[in-house]
Amino acid sequence: MTIELWGRPTSARTQKVLLALAELGLPYKLTLASATMGADGHVAKGNRAFGVVDTPEYRAMNPNGTVPTIRDGGFVLWESNAILQYLAMTYDPAGFYGNDIRRFASAARWIMWENNELIPPMHNLVKHTIRLPLSERDPGVAQQSLERLEKTWNLVEEQLGRTRHIADDSWSYGDIPMTIRVHRWALLRGTDVLTPNIARYYGVISARPSFEAVRDPDMHVAG
Ligand SMILES: N[C@@H](CCC(=O)N[C@@H](CS)C(=O)NCC(=O)O)C(=O)O
Structure with a gap:
């Protein structure tokens, strides 16, 4: 179907x-x-x-x-x-969370965290640097978003120092939102700003065949 x-x-x-x-x-x-x-x-x-x-x-x-x-x-x-x-x-319960309720919950935690902590400042950054016409952009909002994001990404950096993927060592559905965020962040700021564990993770997630569905930079930084 x-x-x-x-x-x-x-x-x-x-x-x-x-x-x-x-x-x-x-x-x-x-x-x-x-x-x-x-x-x-x-x-x-x-x-x-x-x-x-x-x-x-x-x-x-x-x-x-x-x-x-x-x-x-x-x-x-x-x-x-x-x-x-x-x-x-x-x-695909096996592939997406190992058919394990704790892995499911760990992934759930990260997708909710992404929704609450990463999306709002990233949305504002994209809006006030790319999407709005120049006259409607507020550099203060863009700067605040950037400062907040730099702090927020530290949590991801620390987690990826402990585990290979976001919920644990194996890929899970929790890596789906994180893949989008890391890719967008790298496109917005350049790969040079990526901290070591996030850079390593970016290499791993962007090598998955599914990444082709979201790789196109125009999907992230055009508009
Ligand atoms: N919490 C909702 C938020 C949905 C949402 O705000 N989506 C945005 C796109 S990322 C949207 O619809 N924007 C307005 C539009 O495109 O009409 C979700 O995760 O699905």
Whole structure:
């Protein structure tokens, strides 16, 4: 069965789903959807958004009007990290968390941490350095985001000094959001700023065949 996905390739949360589907090798159909971004970039720069998210049909599936949303058979799900957990448990518990509840929980901890700690400053950094028109960018917000991120990445650096992957030594679904974040950070700041364990980790995760689904820099730093 083909999984239906609504989202946009420039959305880091959509990328989580694209990376999970690539890991699983599952067929899917992507419908481009967004209120803020379109084929040529952000609406704040006068570009046309992909749309779809404001239609009654979409809102019936996802009342937030955000992306991503998936439909698998008759089952609809939004919230990117919940989608990762659904795909992991449904299609590959062994590969995604070793079929082990503690590994599942350890990975869950990191995807929630990524959502709370890494996404907000990274989102602001991308917005205020790339996506907004020059006149709407606030260098203060960009600087604050950068300072916060440098501290936040230290926790990842320390963890990756203890374990080869983020939840433990083996790859798990917890590495999916972290892959997107590390890649985006490297594209934004350059690989020279990567601390030793994060640089080592970047080498490992970017060598996985699934990485091709999210490698394109335009998915991360264009717009
Ligand atoms: N917590 C939600 C957040 C969803 C969200 O805010 N997605 C962003 C893209 S990363 C979005 O929909 N942006 C507005 C848009 O593209 O219309 C999730 O993880 O799925």
